[in-house]
């Protein structure tokens with residue numbers, strides 16, 4: 001954990017700490033010796049990685065809604081964080097088709113409320129707003145999107161995250177330009193996989209559920225290409241960004257964090273890797289096209305900026321990412337799962 005020495009004794013606030021990425025991030029930061037608080041609604045899934053890893057006893061966890069500005073301001077003032085990671089969101093494309101207004105409320109006004117809390121809390125020196133690879137206007141081309149390309153997600157989830165980017169842009173220009181105030185960035189990561197994601201309508205959780213039930217996996221869009229990466233690769237990007245912009249505010253901006261080119265594969269290829277790693281003759285089938293709400297076919301990120309400016313690079317390829325996920329998903333007890341998360345973090349760093 002040498003690379004995380006910067007975080008020792010730092011006061012960190014994470015919104016969305018009770019979710020999948022938030023639980024991994026809390027665990028990394030507690031292992032690094034940080035003083036961690038979280039602000040979020042209850043874990044969105046049952047089971048949840050947050051409960052399975054016993055995080056409620058390891059961090060200061062505040063139950064709250066990012067749409068409630070007053071409660072959020074109070075929580076941030078009390079925590080007096082030096083670094084804030086904003087992860088709280090309605091993060092599912094298909095749910096956003098069913099609940100578009102709620103998705104915008106959480107992802108857009110929720111972000112504005114977090115920006116407002118950061119603006120009004122002078123202890124914060126570094127802020128990272130976590131958006132997504134889906135913020136770009138998707139041109140269905142084969143090249144990776146760069147940070148300076150047009151922001152205009154298609155579906156309500158993706159579009160709400162494009163709006164979250166725009167709100168952050170405005171706050172940065174309007175309130176955070178002075179070199180002495182907080183450094184503000186956005187982080188656009190690819191599709192994340194790893195142990196403990198129990199969300200609906202995501203391919204790896206769908207694979208795990210089918211494998212545990214001894215059923216055939218159903219794959220909705222086997223030909224779509226996505227930048228799949230292990231959750232630790234994406235979180236290492238957020239952590240490096242928050243650290244580097246703390247020391248040099250000119251680095252604040254927008255950053256893509258995705259896998260290398262050879263790891264941008266089709267969903268079908270990912271599921272093949274999962275079936276191989278799981279063993280036992282696990283297989284998959286597909287639902288016919290035409291019954292699904294629109295999702296883009298090609299999506300890749302160009303991560304040259306993060307590599308050049310932050311010296312970040314992915315460490316685990318897609319096969320390793322799947323193997324680590326399978327390792328976790330076969331465990332039977334929460335004690336084993338908590339150990340596994342810590343072991344994988346120590347292996348990674």
Ligand SMILES: NC(=O)c1ccc[n+]([C@@H]2O[C@H](COP(=O)([O-])OP(=O)(O)OC[C@H]3O[C@@H](n4cnc5c(N)ncnc54)[C@H](O)[C@@H]3O)[C@@H](O)[C@H]2O)c1
Pocket residue numbers: 015016017018019020021022039040041042043044064065066067086087088089090091106110130131132133189190191192193199
């Ligand atoms: N998982 C991925 O593949 C992926 C890819 C790109 C970007 N992201 C982004 O990363 C972030 C975390 O995603 P995740 O996969 O951990 O999601 P998750 O659903 O596991 O966790 C979401 C978190 O947000 C909290 N939350 C939701 N609505 C809230 C509200 N109104 N007020 C307060 N808290 C609220 C939940 O309680 C939970 O803690 C999100 O911003 C998501 O858009 C995720």
